[in-house]
Amino acid sequence: MITELEQETLDxxxxxxxxxxxxxxxxxxxxxxASVAKSLERNQMLASFFRGLPVRSEIIINPDLNSVVTTAIDERYLADFMHMAERGLYSFDKTVLNNFSEPHYHLVARPVTPLKLDQLPAEIREIISESQYSGDIESTIDTNLIL
Known part of the structure; x- marks a missing residue:
């Protein structure tokens, strides 16, 4: 389990x-x-799997990023989001940093060729399917909509 203290103090x-x-x-x-916080081990398994994938896609940086992010948008800020988008994942960052209960995240980068759920190994697909978002993935997300 990932405690609330860990959630509040870690990225x-x-x-x-x-x-x-x-x-x-x-x-x-x-x-x-809750579906993510219930198991640190399962979350780390997903992170290891996705970070280890080869590059599969060109990416598009959110053209509205400057209007959302208050810090400098440079290569250092973008690096991790670009890394994950190149592997086919939509990449999001917290809109209001260090505000534990604020649920909004903005899209930083998206893949041109997204990785699809049916392309994942069964074990990874089973774990990630526990966290499903019911809104539009191409905009700001609200974690209250994740089951």
């Missing part, structure tokens, strides 16, 4: 699906969905 990588699409999120000290 935890986590993952979810929306339909057949897969997303990567940097928590920025935000509250994790």
């Amino acid at each position: 935890i990588d986590w993952f979810f699906i929306s339909g057949e699409s897969i997303a990567f999120v940097a928590s920025g000290g935000g509250k994790l969905p």
